[in-house]
Amino acid sequence: MQNKTLPTEQPPVFALDNYRILYENSPDMLVSVCASTTKILECNNTLVKTLNTTKNNLIGKSIFSIYHHDCIETVEDAFKNFIEDGCVNNLELLLKNETSILLKVEAVRNVYGEIIYSNSCLRDISNIKEQFTTTNHTNNLLDVDTTDDTFNNTTKRIANSLKLIKDSARTLGKHSKSNSEYTKTMQDIEHRMDTILKSLNEG
Structure with missing residues (x-):
């Protein structure tokens, strides 16, 4: 009688590790922001490398701090609209190091439908602009x-x-x-x- 090796399910930690690898090395910059304080809760290495900084320097800072001063008013207006609508779609902005990006934001809500934080995707479009x-x-x-x-x-x-x-x-x-x-x-x-x-x- 032959022994058959049955496929074993991967432990949850394996899935989490894979997710973390994909998250950190995504070609897009990813960042989560507290809706009530505008502070950065989490971000990936792509954003860190693009801004030539460290996670410690980003987490806890206002999301407004990563943008170029020329577009701060646009960012503030976009944040207000996000609080009302729960999303931002393909907004062209400039990071503080003058990297052109396309911003997409989705809301994460609690059981009462209130926005608690945002998940944002910042796509580098510098080459396209050039x-x-x-x-x-x-x-x-x-x-x-x-x-x-x-x-x-x-x-x-x-x-x-x-x-x-x-x-x-x-x-x-x-x-x-x-x-x-x-x-x-x-x-x-x-x-x-x-x-x-x-x-x-x-x-």
Whole structure:
């Protein structure tokens, strides 16, 4: 009779250890905040590394302390809305070290439905912002090139039209020698067109 090894259930501590590893090494920054005091209750190593600090320096501090001063008002408004609605969805903010992030917040409530703390996910979008800025810069350069091309094409069309007028005036002047005044007028038109053409070519 063969002995069969039955799969054993993993002890709860194993599951907790796995959760802790995933939590600490998540690609996103994770932080839990007390709803009544705004103090940081817990955070992962990703946030610690991004801010180049330690957990001891973060836990117990106000969540507002991790944000750049330029967006503090936005953060305060978002916190007020969170207390009312229980969530914040994809709010673009700036950390104090100028890392661009996308913030998503969910409420954790007690049995009475009151918000006791929040779980927040802060996604680093610095690379996306940099690529977006680079793309916009490239597009602006292309727009300038396109504008220059349009201007040059328009100038050429005007020059061609003026040249046609000039040539027509010359032809009419040659065929109207009996009328000296008319011939003089045509020569004057030809001269003026020639002056304008030279100005366009110099520009």
